[in-house]
Amino acid sequence: MDDRPPPGYRGVEAGGPKGGRDLATTDAIDLIYEAALVPERWREALGAMEAISGSASGSIIVFSEHEGPRGIASQDLENVFQAFLDSGDWRRSGRIQGLIEMKPANFVVIEEVIPEEVSRCDPAWQRLRAQGRAHQLCSMAAVPSGETLSFTFERRREDGAYRARDMAVLDRLRPHLVRAGLVAARLALGRARAAVETLERIGLAAAVIGPSGKVIAANDLLDAMAPALIPTAHGGIAINDPARNAELRAALQSPGGAGGEGRSLSIPIAGAGGQPPLIVHLLPVRGQAQDIFSGGRMLMVVSTIARKPGPQPELLYALFDLSPAEARLTAALLGGATPKEIAAAGGVAISTVRSQIRSILAKTGVRRQAELTQLLAGL
Numbered sequence: 001m002d003d004r005p006p007p008g009y010r011g012v013e014a015g016g017p018k019g020g021r022d023l024a025t026t027d028a029i030d031l032i033y034e035a036a037l038v039p040e041r042w043r044e045a046l047g048a049m050e051a052i053s054g055s056a057s058g059s060i061i062v063f064s065e066h067e068g069p070r071g072i073a074s075q076d077l078e079n080v081f082q083a084f085l086d087s088g089d090w091r092r093s094g095r096i097q098g099l100i101e102m103k104p105a106n107f108v109v110i111e112e113v114i115p116e117e118v119s120r121c122d123p124a125w126q127r128l129r130a131q132g133r134a135h136q137l138c139s140m141a142a143v144p145s146g147e148t149l150s151f152t153f154e155r156r157r158e159d160g161a162y163r164a165r166d167m168a169v170l171d172r173l174r175p176h177l178v179r180a181g182l183v184a185a186r187l188a189l190g191r192a193r194a195a196v197e198t199l200e201r202i203g204l205a206a207a208v209i210g211p212s213g214k215v216i217a218a219n220d221l222l223d224a225m226a227p228a229l230i231p232t233a234h235g236g237i238a239i240n241d242p243a244r245n246a247e248l249r250a251a252l253q254s255p256g257g258a259g260g261e262g263r264s265l266s267i268p269i270a271g272a273g274g275q276p277p278l279i280v281h282l283l284p285v286r287g288q289a290q291d292i293f294s295g296g297r298m299l300m301v302v303s304t305i306a307r308k309p310g311p312q313p314e315l316l317y318a319l320f321d322l323s324p325a326e327a328r329l330t331a332a333l334l335g336g337a338t339p340k341e342i343a344a345a346g347g348v349a350i351s352t353v354r355s356q357i358r359s360i361l362a363k364t365g366v367r368r369q370a371e372l373t374q375l376l377a378g379l
Contacts, residue, residue: 024048025052025173028052028173032173032176032177033176033179033180035180036180036181036184037184039072042184043072046073046074049153049170053153053162053167053170054155054159054162054166055137056074056154057133057153058073058152059072059073059074059077060073060149060150060151060177061150061152062150062181062185063090063149063150064146064147065146068210068212068297071085076131077128077131080127080128083127084124084127089123089124090124092122092124093124094119095110095118095122095124095125096124096150098113098114099113099114099150100140100148102140103140103148104140105140107137107138107139107151107167108138108167109161110136111135133154133157135154135159136153137152137166138150138152139177141174141177141181149177149178149182151174151177192208192216192296193217196208196217197219199219199301204303205301206219206301206302207219207222207299208285208296208300209237209252209298209299210297211297212234213237213249213253215231215235215236217296221302222300225302227240228241228272229280229302239267239280243365243366244268244269244280248267251265265281266282267279268280268364270374270375278302278304281300281301281302281303282299282300284297284298320363321363322360329357329360330360333369333372334373339357357369360372
């Protein structure tokens with residue numbers, strides 16, 4: 001291991017004032033505990049740790065058995081880090097899976113504990129190498145909540161390998177990182193619960209759903225939606241209608257989130273047994289909202305549709321991405337008009353009306369006009 005400082009390194013050992021190491025370390029500890037309660041400060045805390053270890057970047061990740069990873073990285077790696085979280089590269093990463101199994105307590109140089117051939121085939125590591133990183137440290141900790149905390153730091157090629165003293169200063173920070181990481185992970189879950197409880201206060205049944213389909217947090221209004229919505233094994237949720245549940249499962253399993261490519265999606269549930277019809281809205285959780293919703297992938301909001309006389313074209317337009325013409329046509333069909341009558345009233349060819357009906361059926365997820373009428377009659 002090279003024990004020389006990297007070129008231009010101005011860490012606490014390189015020409016700083018006497019006592020500079022202790023002062024920098026104390027500042028880093030203060031920032032770590034502040035970030036545990038104010039997530040916006042994690043990047044500043046990472047920056048302090050990068051400075052005293054001669055690193056170019058760093059990250060903190062929370063791995064869970066039932067949810068996708070969540071975390072934060074240095075600003076200049078934000079796009080690479082988010083792609084890593086969203087793409088599922090962490091599942092295909094031999095380096096990461098090996099480290100999770102190993103759970104190194106003290107910081108280790110990954111190149112020294114993971115075979116080179118594993119790193120060459122690792123998509124996550126190759127993305128970092130494309131950003132000029134060549135050396136990486138890692139420490140992990142399993143916490144009582146069942147999650148694994150990961151702390152990594154990287155150096156650029158031109159800065160040379162990590163030295164023993166760099167790892168030693170980070171090892172002194174490790175107990176503080178673990179305690180702060182545990183608090184931050186639990187606080188994030190608390191924020192998710194608080195968010196769905198806030199939605200309950202304004203009359204919305206809601207749940208936060210993780211990448212694996214597990215319900216992270218739900219409010220009491222959602223529980224009251226049984227039997228239309230039912231719990232499943234491993235903490236999941238399902239719609240008590242095979243066709244509608246297939247739509248829900250497809251949305252939860254879509255790589256791009258609800259509706260594909262991060263679009264929102266609405267799934268209607270016909271009323272039955274005295275229960276009014278419901279609409280399940282799936283909203284992708286993006287950006288800073290992931291901090292609020294504990295790394296959740298989607299927010300499920302369920303609204304009850306009060307029965308009103310006559311169809312509502314504006315509701316159909318909003319829920320199913322129908323064009324204005326398609327929404328009016330759907331309302332006319334629900335009102336009892338035939339395609340021939342609709343064509344005559346609109347002064348268009350019957351073939352045009354039939355083409356629009358096919359488009360409506362595709363957008364609402366049904367195959368026949370009778371199914372469409374049955375599905376939307378209560379809206």
